[in-house]
Amino acid sequence: MSAMFGSNENTPLLRVKNLQTGFKIEGDYYNAVESVSFDVKRKQIVGVVGESGCGKSVMSLSIMQLLPEGIGKIRGGEIEFEGENISKLSDKRMNSIRGKDISMIFQEPMTSLNPVFTIGYQIAEVILNHENLTKKEARLRSVSLLKQVGIPRAEQIVTEYPHQLSGGMRQRVMIAMAIACQPKLLIADEPTTALDVTVQAQILELLKGVQEANDMSIILITHDLGVVAEICDEVLVMYAGKIIERAPVEELFAAPKHPYTELLMKAIPKMDEEVEKLATIEGLVPSVINMPQVGCRFANRCPKAMPECMTVTPQLVDVGHEHEAACLLFDESWPADRKRDKDRDREGVTAL
Amino acid sequence: MLKYSIRRLLGMIPMLILISIVVFSLAKLMPGDSLSGEIDPLNTNPEYIAEMREKLGYNDPLPVQYFNWITGFVQGDFGKSTRFKIPVFDLIMEKVPNTLLLGVTALVITYIMAFMMGMYSGRRPYTLGDNAIAGFNYIMLAIPSFVAAVFAIYIFAFQLNWFPFAGSVDILVERGSFEYYVSRMHHVLLPALVLGAMSTASYTQFLRNDIIENSRKDFVRTARAKGTPIKKIYNVHILRNSIIPLVTFLGFDFAALIGGAIITETIFTYPGIGQLFLESVTSRDYPTLMALTMLLSFLTLLGNLLADILYGVVDPRIRLD
Numbered sequence: 001m002s003a004m005f006g007s008n009e010n011t012p013l014l015r016v017k018n019l020q021t022g023f024k025i026e027g028d029y030y031n032a033v034e035s036v037s038f039d040v041k042r043k044q045i046v047g048v049v050g051e052s053g054c055g056k057s058v059m060s061l062s063i064m065q066l067l068p069e070g071i072g073k074i075r076g077g078e079i080e081f082e083g084e085n086i087s088k089l090s091d092k093r094m095n096s097i098r099g100k101d102i103s104m105i106f107q108e109p110m111t112s113l114n115p116v117f118t119i120g121y122q123i124a125e126v127i128l129n130h131e132n133l134t135k136k137e138a139r140l141r142s143v144s145l146l147k148q149v150g151i152p153r154a155e156q157i158v159t160e161y162p163h164q165l166s167g168g169m170r171q172r173v174m175i176a177m178a179i180a181c182q183p184k185l186l187i188a189d190e191p192t193t194a195l196d197v198t199v200q201a202q203i204l205e206l207l208k209g210v211q212e213a214n215d216m217s218i219i220l221i222t223h224d225l226g227v228v229a230e231i232c233d234e235v236l237v238m239y240a241g242k243i244i245e246r247a248p249v250e251e252l253f254a255a256p257k258h259p260y261t262e263l264l265m266k267a268i269p270k271m272d273e274e275v276e277k278l279a280t281i282e283g284l285v286p287s288v289i290n291m292p293q294v295g296c297r298f299a300n301r302c303p304k305a306m307p308e309c310m311t312v313t314p315q316l317v318d319v320g321h322e323h324e325a326a327c328l329l330f331d332e333s334w335p336a337d338r339k340r341d342k343d344r345d346r347e348g349v350t351a352l
Numbered sequence: 353m354l355k356y357s358i359r360r361l362l363g364m365i366p367m368l369i370l371i372s373i374v375v376f377s378l379a380k381l382m383p384g385d386s387l388s389g390e391i392d393p394l395n396t397n398p399e400y401i402a403e404m405r406e407k408l409g410y411n412d413p414l415p416v417q418y419f420n421w422i423t424g425f426v427q428g429d430f431g432k433s434t435r436f437k438i439p440v441f442d443l444i445m446e447k448v449p450n451t452l453l454l455g456v457t458a459l460v461i462t463y464i465m466a467f468m469m470g471m472y473s474g475r476r477p478y479t480l481g482d483n484a485i486a487g488f489n490y491i492m493l494a495i496p497s498f499v500a501a502v503f504a505i506y507i508f509a510f511q512l513n514w515f516p517f518a519g520s521v522d523i524l525v526e527r528g529s530f531e532y533y534v535s536r537m538h539h540v541l542l543p544a545l546v547l548g549a550m551s552t553a554s555y556t557q558f559l560r561n562d563i564i565e566n567s568r569k570d571f572v573r574t575a576r577a578k579g580t581p582i583k584k585i586y587n588v589h590i591l592r593n594s595i596i597p598l599v600t601f602l603g604f605d606f607a608a609l610i611g612g613a614i615i616t617e618t619i620f621t622y623p624g625i626g627q628l629f630l631e632s633v634t635s636r637d638y639p640t641l642m643a644l645t646m647l648l649s650f651l652t653l654l655g656n657l658l659a660d661i662l663y664g665v666v667d668p669r670i671r672l673d
Contacts, residue, residue, distance in 0.1 A: 066576050091582065099579035106577075111570040115669060116592050126578040161668040177578060 047232035109170035120158030431639030451624035455609035461548025466555030474563025603659030
């Protein structure tokens with residue numbers, strides 16, 4: 001919360017408006033991300049949670065314009081970075097933003113580094129891409145970056161190859177690369193998923209540390225609510241390509257609103273409770289090809305589903321405490337009053 | 353790496369002994385011997401032939417003949433060519449420069465063509481250009497070299513008069529002069545083009561497929577996220593990875609450089625090792641034939657060793673020890 005109001009700047013660093021990203025399957029586009037809107041404020045850590053296949057990664061790749069060429073495409077909406085719409089920039093212009101203003105780290109540290117180049121070369125590359133430095137200066141900066149992310153023997157590591165490092169070390173190298181040009185926004189796509197639990201904690205601590213040291217914002221994509229609770233300021237819960245709940249982190253954990261979020265919370269093992277079996281959510285996220293186009297996308301798995309959930313598409317509505325949820329249960333005009341749309345217009349309640 | 357190389361070189365010895373037995377047996381299995389074809393039975397005294405056979409040791413038991421040959425061979429005495437009556441070693445050394453020139457020129461042509469085509473295709477797979485390149489490569493692969501060589505001579509030497517059709521150098525130029533080297537290059541170009549253009553298929557298609565595969569790897573996405581231009585990603589990040597499997601071919605090429613191209617050299621009457629090899633077979637010149645076969649076997653083994661060492665150089669994940 002403090003981070004949200006700590007910044008002097010009023011415009012958010014990143015504003016995503018109505019983003020739609022489609023994938024081409026047998027000639028037709030299917031939206032993997034559907035009307036997603038959110039803001040990332042300066043120095044804020046925003047967590048994005050959801051099951052596998054709910055569009056988290058696609059959304060982050062859309063921001064970076066790193067969708068697989070010819071298959072994935074931004075089909076609508078805007079991505080404003082510091083007030084400029086970057087969703088339609090040329091690849092060349094994007095190259096000057098990627099790695100400099102917005103950088104990204106990925107889930108698989110084992111394969112994300114090029115196996116045939118030294119660590120030093122790979123870190124120096126991002127520096128040389130964006131700054132007018134000599135190779136030697138870039139090399140020196142690489143060493144200091146490695147020290148900054150807590151890698152011992154940094155002078156020696158720059159001459160080594162990725163396969164000589166452990167997974168945790170490689171993720172540190174990825175972070176060093178990501179912060180090399182002091183970006184304003186770091187997108188971390190499941191940065192700890194492939195790592196041991198102990199290493200996970202270290203990496204999260206490191207991310208938090210570099211975020212504070214460099215005054216940057218982070219979008220942290222994860223399916224681990226524990227990670228979210230640990231370092232995020234705000235949380236977006238995604239389901240089937242849509243944001244279904246948005247709240248400051250304490251608020252979300254104290255009072256989850258959407259039945260999906262509630263169920264996610266129940267699926268977290270608790271230290272003080274002994275349960276035979278962890279709660280699970282029945283069924284799977286619908287695939288992009290047979291995504292329900294009307295109604296709530298979670299309805300067929302939702303224990304609280306009403307008949308109307310199949311026919312009315314819920315919008316994100318304010319439920320108080322800066323908390324928004326997209327569920328008919330919290331839409332005051334529904335189901336009591338079926339003339340929802342008219343009422344909403346009259347009352348001036350906006351969907352977002 | 354040195355220890356590894358020495359161990360591998362020592363490991364070649366039993367292999368070479370086995371090869372020498374096979375080479376010797378095959379040579380002896382050929383009908384006739386070096387005297388039966390060369391000497392006219394009407395003019396030459398049969399007793400003289402018998403005497404020569406005895407003198408050359410052709411009447412000794414096979415194991416004795418083998419032993420005599422191999423003891424000389426390991427000491428560097430490859431014997432005397434029964435056809436040219438000069439030591440086989442000198443004969444081979446005389447032809448090596450020609451073959452090496454042809455081999456290197458052909459290989460350079462192959463590499464330039466294959467890398468250009470492979471990188472183009474790999475970057476734009478399943479496009480018209482990619483399919484055209486694949487079509488060209490497979491047609492070149494399918495045409496036998498004797499057909500291609502004959503057509504090349506007909507078109508480029510006889511019709512267009514661009515290249516000489518035979519030999520390795522103009523006989524009128526002075527040896528060692530500038531014209532001499534120009535004339536040699538002029539003579540080598542057409543056979544080298546035929547050889548080079550015919551063998552691009554494996555390199556091109558291998559490179560293409562490897563580039564396509566590597567372009568889907570996670571490290572490409574990382575490089576993109578760093579703001580690296582796509583061109584540099586293909587030419588540096590991906591290419592550097594895609595060279596690794598090509599090293600295998602390099603091992604084979606090494607033997608071919610000196611081994612020469614039997615068919616192409618013969619059609620162009622280019623005096624190289626390949627032509628010498630074919631002549632030694634038809635004239636049953638055992639010492640030359642066996643020495644050449646041993647040489648090629650050794651070079652193939654050496655090429656494989658070279659490839660293995662190069663793997664360690666191009667791929668940091670491979671450690672040789």
